[in-house]
Amino acid sequence: MKRRIFMSLLLTVALVMTAALAGCGKGDSEKTKVRIGEVTRSLFYAPEYVALANGFFEEEGLDVELTTTPGGDKTMTALLSNAIDVALVGSETSIYVYQQGTDDPIINFAQVTQTDGTFLVAKDEVKDFDWSSLKGSIFLGQRKGGMPQMAGEFVLKKHGIDPKADLELIQNVDFANIAAAFASGTGDYVQLFEPTASIFEKEGKGHVIASFGTESGHLPYTVFMTKQSYLKKNKDTVQSFTNALHKAQLWVESNDADKIADAVLPFFDNVDRDIVVSSIDRYKQQGSFATDPIIDEAEWNNLLDVITTAGELEKRTEHSELVDTSFAEKAIEAVK
Numbered sequence: 001m002k003r004r005i006f007m008s009l010l011l012t013v014a015l016v017m018t019a020a021l022a023g024c025g026k027g028d029s030e031k032t033k034v035r036i037g038e039v040t041r042s043l044f045y046a047p048e049y050v051a052l053a054n055g056f057f058e059e060e061g062l063d064v065e066l067t068t069t070p071g072g073d074k075t076m077t078a079l080l081s082n083a084i085d086v087a088l089v090g091s092e093t094s095i096y097v098y099q100q101g102t103d104d105p106i107i108n109f110a111q112v113t114q115t116d117g118t119f120l121v122a123k124d125e126v127k128d129f130d131w132s133s134l135k136g137s138i139f140l141g142q143r144k145g146g147m148p149q150m151a152g153e154f155v156l157k158k159h160g161i162d163p164k165a166d167l168e169l170i171q172n173v174d175f176a177n178i179a180a181a182f183a184s185g186t187g188d189y190v191q192l193f194e195p196t197a198s199i200f201e202k203e204g205k206g207h208v209i210a211s212f213g214t215e216s217g218h219l220p221y222t223v224f225m226t227k228q229s230y231l232k233k234n235k236d237t238v239q240s241f242t243n244a245l246h247k248a249q250l251w252v253e254s255n256d257a258d259k260i261a262d263a264v265l266p267f268f269d270n271v272d273r274d275i276v277v278s279s280i281d282r283y284k285q286q287g288s289f290a291t292d293p294i295i296d297e298a299e300w301n302n303l304l305d306v307i308t309t310a311g312e313l314e315k316r317t318e319h320s321e322l323v324d325t326s327f328a329e330k331a332i333e334a335v336k
Helices: 002-024 043-053 072-080 092-100 147-158 175-183 196-203 212-216 228-233 235-254 257-267 273-285 297-309 326-334
Strands: 032-038 062-068 086-089 106-113 118-122 138-140 168-170 189-193 207-211 222-227
Touching (some): 032 043, 032 235, 043 273, 072 086, 092 106, 106 326, 118 212, 138 175, 147 212, 175 189, 175 196, 189 196, 222 235, 235 326
Antiparallel strands (some): 086 222
16 A cells, blocks of 8 residues: 555656656757857858847747857868758868768758958058059968869959969968968968958058959858758758748848847957948948858859869869759748
8 A cells, every 4th residue: 555655656746847847848848959060250151140149040949059160171071970960161062072972962052151251451551453463472362172262263363363373372371370370471462351351451450452252253152051861851940940041131131230240249259349340341242141042053153163263173063963942942932
């Protein structure tokens, strides 16, 4: 009798605790975890931070974990090894993986930026800049095979400059050290992202004289991508993710740099607000932030032209092989 009473009490306590725990964790347990790996922390990716700051991912039932994985190679390694679910990185990385041979290709499903994000910075102020003035100069470029460097070479060739013959091209400086190398005296010109370009102007270390983003045209420069296997198993999650991104894109499009800066500032503790504002405004003015997640075929073909011009492409990888626009198309309909 005592045993039955004890077992009944134990069962009752267990049921009460289970119900209490379920009630306490209901909000979190209903959300789907998605791990993002971004190739760098950059104001260039403002829509991503807006989606996080404004709760757009949460509205779509997602619990997003953001990690910075410096460098395209590290980001892709994290994705291939399942350390992350989704990567924010240049589309060229998916092409490199595909051309090495894989039975689980990386699929580009949502675009974040649609131009190159670098600027040509000179040590001295330049009036009436002409691209031909770069001939014979020392140019501190980006990593060989990366989109910044390839877009940079594409623009130089467009203006009749052979990067290998007409310049002293420096490409052996790590991405994280390029700005410091230029500030310490290396190079006459450098290719920099924001906010570094604006910081250099403010501190008198350099002057922005041209935009590689404006010159190279529309590209699927930075996109969200994932493994084909993940895409097939988690279609609803990927759709919700793309919906949240598109909400952020529309919000960025309809708000000025001041308001966007207030949203993203928590992600940039060590950057002055005025620099954040000027950087975002510069990107907005040149149309760098994609206004929808669709990676269209014309942009993809321009990307292939840029990579081919840089001599980094063995053969053209067609849009249909590595791009899925269905999630972006549905997001546009859903977020109207």
